[in-house]
Every structure is written in structure tokens, then in C-alpha cells.
Amino acid sequence: MSDVPVTRSSLRRLGLVIGEARAEALEDAAQRARAEMQGSTLWNVSSTAVGGGVAEMLRVLVGYILDADIETRWCVVSGDGDFFATTKRIHNQLHGYSFGEHLSEKDVTTYRRMTESYGRALAERVKPHDVVLLHDPQTTGMAPQLVERGAHVIWRCHVGTERPDGNAEAAWQLLRPYLEVCEAFVFSLSAYVPALLQDRDVVIIPPSIDPFSAKNRDLTDEEVRGILEDAGIVQAERTPPGVAGGHRPLVSRPARVFREQAPLDVRTPAVVQVSRWDRLKDMPGVMEGFLEHVPSESPAHLLLVGPDSAGVSDDPEGAEVFHQCRSMWEALDEENRRRVSLVCLPLDDVDENALMVNAVQRHATVVVQKSLAEGFGLTVAEAMWKGRAVVASGVGGISEQVTADTGVLLGDPSDLDAYGRTLSSLLADTERIGALGANAHRRVRDHYLGDRHLIQYGTLITRLRLRASGAG
Numbered sequence: 001m002s003d004v005p006v007t008r009s010s011l012r013r014l015g016l017v018i019g020e021a022r023a024e025a026l027e028d029a030a031q032r033a034r035a036e037m038q039g040s041t042l043w044n045v046s047s048t049a050v051g052g053g054v055a056e057m058l059r060v061l062v063g064y065i066l067d068a069d070i071e072t073r074w075c076v077v078s079g080d081g082d083f084f085a086t087t088k089r090i091h092n093q094l095h096g097y098s099f100g101e102h103l104s105e106k107d108v109t110t111y112r113r114m115t116e117s118y119g120r121a122l123a124e125r126v127k128p129h130d131v132v133l134l135h136d137p138q139t140t141g142m143a144p145q146l147v148e149r150g151a152h153v154i155w156r157c158h159v160g161t162e163r164p165d166g167n168a169e170a171a172w173q174l175l176r177p178y179l180e181v182c183e184a185f186v187f188s189l190s191a192y193v194p195a196l197l198q199d200r201d202v203v204i205i206p207p208s209i210d211p212f213s214a215k216n217r218d219l220t221d222e223e224v225r226g227i228l229e230d231a232g233i234v235q236a237e238r239t240p241p242g243v244a245g246g247h248r249p250l251v252s253r254p255a256r257v258f259r260e261q262a263p264l265d266v267r268t269p270a271v272v273q274v275s276r277w278d279r280l281k282d283m284p285g286v287m288e289g290f291l292e293h294v295p296s297e298s299p300a301h302l303l304l305v306g307p308d309s310a311g312v313s314d315d316p317e318g319a320e321v322f323h324q325c326r327s328m329w330e331a332l333d334e335e336n337r338r339r340v341s342l343v344c345l346p347l348d349d350v351d352e353n354a355l356m357v358n359a360v361q362r363h364a365t366v367v368v369q370k371s372l373a374e375g376f377g378l379t380v381a382e383a384m385w386k387g388r389a390v391v392a393s394g395v396g397g398i399s400e401q402v403t404a405d406t407g408v409l410l411g412d413p414s415d416l417d418a419y420g421r422t423l424s425s426l427l428a429d430t431e432r433i434g435a436l437g438a439n440a441h442r443r444v445r446d447h448y449l450g451d452r453h454l455i456q457y458g459t460l461i462t463r464l465r466l467r468a469s470g471a472g
């Protein structure tokens with residue numbers, strides 16, 4: 001287990017986008033939480049510090065909690081290949097998918113052994129009455145040791161399926177003994193709460209994004225252009241850094257870009273999906289649907305963008321899915337290969353990676369998120385905040401985020417024809433793109449920023465502490 005260093009994020013600055021009334025409510029909630037947590041620590045435990053939505057969200061939330069002067073820590077479990085292969089199977093099964101690899105007895109043993117040892121290690125650091133938020137199945141098995149230590153243990157689930165099947169049920173059965181000892185549960189979506197938690201203390205708290213993080217902060221057109229040029233994603237037209245009159249670089253490492261032609265002309269309309277290389281994000285389907293159903297006369301270019309797979313420690317599928325996309329792209333004829341680029345963003349510096357994601361999303365004419373299943377889909381909120389029009393699968397948290405006037409939902413994510421046709425007609429309608437994007441930005445401002453998220457957590461923690469003191 002290791003601690004993740006986090007810097008403060010200013011709660012006061014959030015007031016600049018949420019307005020006075022919301023800022024005051026946030027300030028009140030922060031004061032109450034500070035008083036409530038006096039002498040105790042708020043712990044978050046997850047499986048990785050970089051790559052994926054949980055890491056993204058914790059970086060921001062923990063930063064705000066620090067700014068509220070609440071003692072807080074974020075720890076990640078340092079599992080090995082076997083452990084993360086097991087937890088990836090649990091993750092996929094909770095989403096209702098198995099991809100032919102069902103949980104085995106060995107998986108159960110590996111899971112028990114590893115999570116128990118993490119639980120013991122953390123219990124040595126946790127004090128009675130501390131609050132511990134365990135994120136996702138990778139950490140659920142730590143609960144018994146922490147409960148025994150006297151901590152309030154909350155399990156925060158970021159995954160699930162609206163149509164539970166045998167896959168999901170098997171994964172829930174593995175987690176059941178640990179869930180039984182947790183005090184409360186947080187889900188992003190009510191449809192994801194399994195039957196076995198029906199009579200328990202469950203709260204629905206959708207995630208949020210930070211408008212001031214490197215991932216989402218405003219960038220001028222010039223900055224977007226500079227980042228994309230320096231990352232090698234679009235053709236450099238300005239004087240390069242290091243030469244007299246050259247621009248100051250915002251990113252120092254290039255992306256690995258697989259493309260047929262010279263870097264993309266910045267004027268080319270771009271269709272972008274940013275995701276981990278994960279089977280459930282269906283990057284191959286995004287490519288196939290684009291090539292087969294968006295007419296080849298369209299000037300649009302598809303950018304499939306993900307992290308350099310070596311960087312995401314808890315995701316053993318990443319390299320495999322990227323190679324699948326790469327082989328598929330290499331097997332295309334030249335004309336089709338010219339219509340698509342695969343982009344791997346370096347993860348050595350989290351802020352540089354975030355700036356690249358920010359610039360690519362802002363550069364997009366349309367952002368796609370054609371996931372087969374999705375917990376919440378932070379990439380959708382990120383794109384909407386940037387005023388992008390999105391075409392996304394109507395699954396999981398995406399269908400809560402995207403409404404008819406803020407984007408286009410796909411009824412069946414596996415229907416490539418419908419996806420391609422939807423994309424083509426949107427690409428041809430600049431006015432609609434603009435209107436959807438403007439509404440999308442407002443929707444994120446109203447529903448998916450940190451104040452709502454933090455206030456909900458504050459309320460939950462207060463309830464648990466009051467209950468423990470016999471006052472609730």
C-alpha cells in the first residue's frame with residue numbers, strides 16, 4: 001500500500017463558477033464536516049493513482065477535503081499481476097460481462113489473501129472512529145480488519161449493471177461477506193444497487209469534475225493548438241520551442257501516435273473518443289462503425305485516444321485491447337487507415353497527461369463515448385463541460401448525464417449502423433453541434449461539480465458519526 005500525494009484544490013475558487021448561493025452552502029457544509037471530523041481522519045483507498053475515473057475524481061475530491069482543513073489520506077493497494085487480473089474479472093462481471101473468463105476458485109483465494117493483507121496493513125494506521133471509503137471491488141475485502149479496528153467503513157461502488165445476470169451475481173457473491181460488515185454504501189446510480197444491499201444504508205452520489213484541474217481548465221485556442229502540436233497529434237505550424245521566437249511548451253513529452261499520413265491538419269474535423277483501452281469502452285467498435293457508416297467522403301478524422309498502456313497498473317487488459325486496435329488498424333486498406341489515428345498519451349506526468357486530454361477534447365468537433373457498459377463515464381462530463389456535442393451509449397451513468405438537448409444517446413451500443421448514421425448527421429449540422437455543446441456545459445455546471453458531491457459526502461459522514469454516538 002502506498003500514499004498518494006495530493007495538493008489542495010481551492011474551495012473558494014469553485015465559487016467563481018457555482019455562484020454565491022451554492023458557494024455559501026458549500027462553506028457551511030465544510031464547516032460542519034470539519035467540526036464532525038475533528039480528531040479523526042478521512043481515508044480513501046483505491047487501486048490506482050493514475051488512469052481511469054476513480055483516480056481522476058479522488059485527486060480532485062481529496063484536494064478539496066484538504067482545503068477544508070480535514071485530516072485526510074488517499075492510499076492505493078499495490079497488487080501484483082494475479083491480483084489485478086482477478087479484480088478485472090470481478091469488475092467486468094459486475095458490469096455483466098465475462099468475456100469468456102469466469103471467476104475461478106483460484107481467483108477467490110487470491111482475492112481473499114491479498115485484500116486481507118491490505119486490510120491488516122491499513123488497520124495498523126487507522127484510528128477508531130476514522131472514516132474509510134473503500135473504492136470498488138479491488139478494496140472491498142479490506143473491510144473486516146478496518147471494522148474490527150473501530151473505523152466507519154463505507155464501500156463506494158463505481159460499477160454495475162442495470163440488468164444483473166449470472167456474471168454479476170457470481171461477483172456479488174464473492175464480495176458478499178465483506179459487504180455485510182460495511183456500514184454504508186455509495187453508488188453512482190440507483191439502478192446499480194444489487195438486491196443483496198436493498199435493506200442497507202445506501203446513498204446515490206454521482207461523481208463530479210473539477211473545472212480548474214489540468215484536465216478541465218479553460219485553454220485558449222492557441223494553447224490547445226500548442227499542446228496538440230507539441231504532443232505530435234496535429235501538424236506543427238508554429239515556430240517550435242527552443243528556437244528563437246519559438247513558443248513555450250505546455251507539455252514536454254510527445255504522444256505515441258499511429259497514423260498513416262503526416263500529423264493531422266488542425267483544420268480537419270475531429271471525432272474523438274478518449275478512454276482507457278478497455279473492452280467495455282469498445283474502441284474497436286468505434287473504429288469499425290466510423291469507417292463503415294460515416295461516408296468516406298466525409299472530411300472527419302477519428303482519433304482514438306487512451307493512456308500509454310504500461311502506465312495503468314490495475315488494468316491488465318489495457319495492452320491487449322490496444323494491440324487489438326492496432327492490428328485492426330494496420331490491416332485496413334490505406335484509404336481507411338488515413339481516416340483514423342490511434343493516440344497513446346504518456347502518463348509519466350499526470351498534469352501533462354491531463355492537459356493533453358483537455359486539449360484533445362476541446363479540439364474535437366464531436367466527442368464519442370460508445371461504451372458497452374459504463375459506471376458513470378467521467379469522459380462524458382469532461383467533454384460536456386468543454387461545450388462539446390457528444391454521441392454516447394445510453395448505458396449506466398451516461399444516460400443520466402446526457403439529455404435530449406445536451407447530446408445524443410445511442411439506444412444500442414452494438415448497433416454500429418445507427419452509431420455511424422447518428423455521427424454523420426451530427427457532423428453535418430454545425431448549428432446543432434453548437435446548441436448541444438452550450439446546453440451540455442450548463443448541465444455539468446448545474447449537476448456535476450464538486451460542491452454537490454462534497455455536500456452529499458458530508459451529509460453521509462455526519463449521519464454515520466451521529467448514529468455511532470447514539471444521537472442519530
Ligand code: UDP
Pocket residue numbers: 051052053054056215274275276305306307308345353354357375376377378379380382
Ligand atoms: N483518462 C486520462 N488519460 C487518458 C485516458 C483517459 O486521464 O489517456 C481519464 C479520462 O479523462 C477520465 C478517466 O480517465 O477522467 C476515465 O474515467 P471514466 O469514468 O470515463 O471511465 P473509467 O476509466 O473510470 O472506466
